[in-house]
Amino acid sequence: MDEARRDRDTEGRARSARPRDGLGRPLPYGAPGVRRQPEGVERTPGGSLREAQRLLDAGLPFHAHEVLEDAWKGCAGAGRPEERELWRGLAQLAVGLTHAARGNAVGGARLLLRGADRITPYGTGPGPHGTGPGPYGIEVSALAAWARGLAERLDRDGGPVDPAAEAPRLRGR
Secondary structure, three states: OOOOOOOOOOOOOOOOOOOOOOOOOEOOOOOOOOOOOOOOOOOOOOHHHHHHHHHHOOOOOHHHHHHHHHHHOOOOOOOOHHHHHHHHHHHHHHHHHHHHOOOOOHHHHHHHHHHHHHHHOOOOOOOOOEEEOOHHHHHHHHHHHHHHHHHHHHHHHHOOOOOOOOOOOOOOO
């Protein structure tokens, strides 16, 4: 059997070398693309939030997802295993926005709701789900409300949406 040759990273893992567009979709080899986020970067929680917010504001939610995914996957090694679901939920919000921007309203809505459910327990303040900022100044209740509202709009109106115009605020200004 003649197998097609697969792109590999420096460690030999399968990893597509095709360029990607701003929403993470593969483009033909040789096409100009958006520079990908390096994988496995260790950042402080604040650094992860700043970089993810910069990418969200630039209309690059797929790339923000990659930053938040690194934070999620790095929690245990950084001595913060109790934050794993927070970062996982944040990554799901970013990839939910990615799907919504690609026109996948059903998948986007599902991921937004899943992410909102994951981050909600990290809210603080009075009320059943908290109203104040959560860890690292993350506006958990406002972020969960944004996700639920966008999911509702996607269910009602479909997509695609403008990812820069829809970019949430991860922390208060």
